[in-house]
Amino acid sequence: MKSKKVARVRIEDVAAQAGVAISSVSRVLSGHKSVSETMKIRVEKAVNNLGYRPDHLAQSLRRGTTHTIGFMIRDIMNPFFSTIAQSCEAELRKSHYSMILINSSGTEDTEKLNFAILKSRRVDGVIASLVSETSDSVKEDLELFGAPTVLLDRKLPGVTSSAVLSDHALGVKKAVAHLLSQGHTRIAFISGPKDMYVTKNRLEGFRSAYKDADEKIYPELIRLKDFTEKYAKEETLKLFKLPKPPTAILTGGIGASGGTLHALKEIGKVPEKDVTIVALDEWPLFDLLNPPISSVYRNPELIGRYAAELILELIRGEAPRTILIPTTFHNVAETKARTNSNKGKKSY
Template sequence: MPPAVRERISAVTQKGVTLKDVAAAAQVSRATAARALNSYGYVGGETARRVLEAADRLGYRGNRIAEALRRGQLPLVGFVPGDIQNPFFARIAHDLEVELRKQRHNLLIASSEEDVEQEKELLDSLRSLSIRGFIVAPASATDNRHIAELAVGNVPLVLVDRAVKDVQCDSVVVDNEGGAREAVDYLVANGHRRIALLRDDSRIFTAQERLAGYQNSLREHGIALDESLVSISRSTVEHAVEATIRQFSRRDRPTALFTVDSLMTQGALLALRSMGLSIPHDVSLVGFDDFNLATFTDPQITVVAQPISEIGPLAAKLLLDRLAGNRPAIRNIRFPTRLVVRGSVLHPRKS
């Protein structure tokens, strides 16, 4: 071994070994060393042997993750939820990770924060990493060309919680319209006619379906829709507090409130109590989505429950089937919801 090479080896062992170090020790270019180590392109037999021997002497390990990503060999699945801070999506992410890990796949989570442009950028970035498949909760039911491109691009794709019209791929959702209708039916059966709705952005598939359930129930019971009873809020506790206070500060306030997700339900609870309004004596409350605090409040909160423990595992199974090369017919699964009656609804007080 030439003295210069021996000195080079001694020096690099004192620090992290790089591709440049291996190339210098083997007396080749970095490009040649990269081809020899990563088994792509042509490298002569004797040159390849020198590179491999130099890498072995130096203890070079390389960036295995980068190599695997570049060659599409790392078993990564991308999950793009609406907002990972939402307990619903946090639970879905947990269940996806558990199921995928059983099949030696890893989950990479990137939240769109309900922003379509951010969702597009995230999907482009993830595709550049050779992600093997995607599970997505689309931020919009209408602006979805980028979702359609995934579906037709031979990229395994499962939509979760939210379907997209005319996009042909597997999906796992619940009967949002039916669940919302059952909630409002229950309020009407308990004598309520002025029922407020606290909902989120109308671009979102679930918001559209839950609004439809609210409207359909009122129509079926012969109750005219009062648009002033419909409040729009971002799906956060803070925004729901503000929207609820605005709604119930009016002189002819509603006797009941239906909220379309658990964060809004929590915000409504805080707002009503801050206003000195008692649940259910002053205001009856039903929320879509069960949540831990719903059974720790007094009274406990009546909710429309989703089978959340089944949604994530099933979405993972559908994607793993596609990744395994199976080509069954497209599967669109829609779970029923369940009204869980607790103590937050009473007949309205007579004025």
């Protein structure tokens, strides 16, 4: 018995059922801003009723687009970046875009290869957390790539792109001000390369807090070279070999926080008892520490949504822009005090 061939639902069928023009269906499906809410509801209802699925291959051949975005990150193992990527992909899907996730492993050579791969795939744009902000090679790669670009926490002078930046200085200043108020003057700071926006911005908040408190910064406690767990562990071990080791440490990122915690365990130091830790970026598993550690938080879900929004704007031909997201100091001592206070309250 021969199987009955099911006719493919066409965009014309959607337009007919919705009672609108084909061009209106196209605008709804592409996420165009000029579409009214009423129009959007009518078209989406028809799409769902008919089970319509756009033929992206045919659209690509006609328009020279692929409805695909490249998402390039330094470290795919970092849960912070994974959350950003997940949020970004979910937002892109709403506009019928798919996403190619590609890892640079923190090296410029791999990043260069990744740009070539994404270009060969003819992606419509790229969202990138670049390895370097000063390399001429990176700038050249972006220029040769030639597609709309959104940078994550990176600033590249002379490169036309949109960007999602975090105001690291805001949260770091509050964290350091708190530490200084608690009597910590020898505060160590372990983070990535000092010529990158993230580190420069964090250092700005660090210095500002010391200046406001009229306290002296100890340069030997500042270690700025790499975001990796390995580097942070090595530097933490070195810090505790100093005649006067730090009483508090800021760790620049989830990898750095992990490295510092491993080092402290190795030398028998207990976080929050022997040395105070403030992690710059949160990781859910930090809550399992006893006692837990404080952190400076930036919202990865929000970063992902904004990155998707900006890349779609560029694809539509809108002007590049930068979005600045605030960071927040999460003080575990205050959180614990609030929790204990709430425990004593009766509920009715």
